[in-house]
Amino acid sequence: MIGKLAMWLAGVAMMAGIVHIATVFGVPRYAVNDPWEEIARFGPDGAFSILPPIGAEGRLPGLDPAMAQATCRFVLDKGPIRIKATPPDVYWSLSLYDRRGLHVWGFDNRGAGQKAADVLVADEVQVAQLRENPPEEFEDVVIVDWKGREGIALFQIFRQQPSMEAEIGKALKDAECRSAPLG
Numbered sequence: 001m002i003g004k005l006a007m008w009l010a011g012v013a014m015m016a017g018i019v020h021i022a023t024v025f026g027v028p029r030y031a032v033n034d035p036w037e038e039i040a041r042f043g044p045d046g047a048f049s050i051l052p053p054i055g056a057e058g059r060l061p062g063l064d065p066a067m068a069q070a071t072c073r074f075v076l077d078k079g080p081i082r083i084k085a086t087p088p089d090v091y092w093s094l095s096l097y098d099r100r101g102l103h104v105w106g107f108d109n110r111g112a113g114q115k116a117a118d119v120l121v122a123d124e125v126q127v128a129q130l131r132e133n134p135p136e137e138f139e140d141v142v143i144v145d146w147k148g149r150e151g152i153a154l155f156q157i158f159r160q161q162p163s164m165e166a167e168i169g170k171a172l173k174d175a176e177c178r179s180a181p182l183g
Helices: 002-030 035-040 124-132 162-174
Strands: 067-075 081-085 092-097 103-108 117-122 142-145 150-158 176-179
Touching: 035 067, 035 150, 067 162, 081 092, 081 150, 092 117, 117 124, 117 150, 124 142, 150 162
Parallel strands: 117 142
Antiparallel strands: 067 150, 081 117, 081 176, 092 103, 092 150
């Protein structure tokens, strides 16, 4: 009798362990906090939306308070996405995230060695088309081979001085994140 009870308890403990492990590994995948949906509330896909400043209601968590940010959701179904921005002469960065919010690619003005950002995000078929017949307009453009169909771009500019707020705001407002069909 004690042997059967011990076997039953061992089985229950094993099942509880399996359920616990499955829950721990499944929570990040099925969590309610979905960056794709969170960013949708700031504006339409295919355009940069300026994020609220520090202390404002509805601000995304985890962003650097020393930076001004704009974000853009993109989908590659209608062709590659062209991201262009001309920020002021301060530190800036452009980062690309997958649909789940995982960092995939990024660069900044220090690593790029240039003042402006000009990036084309394309899937592997679109990149192959570009290599086969490269348009002249994409000659100086950084091309990112994107895995997947959807992504998020985050453009950040360092708030070096309060006197630069207008210039930084204009740069974020003028930043482009739009479809760039190849044909």
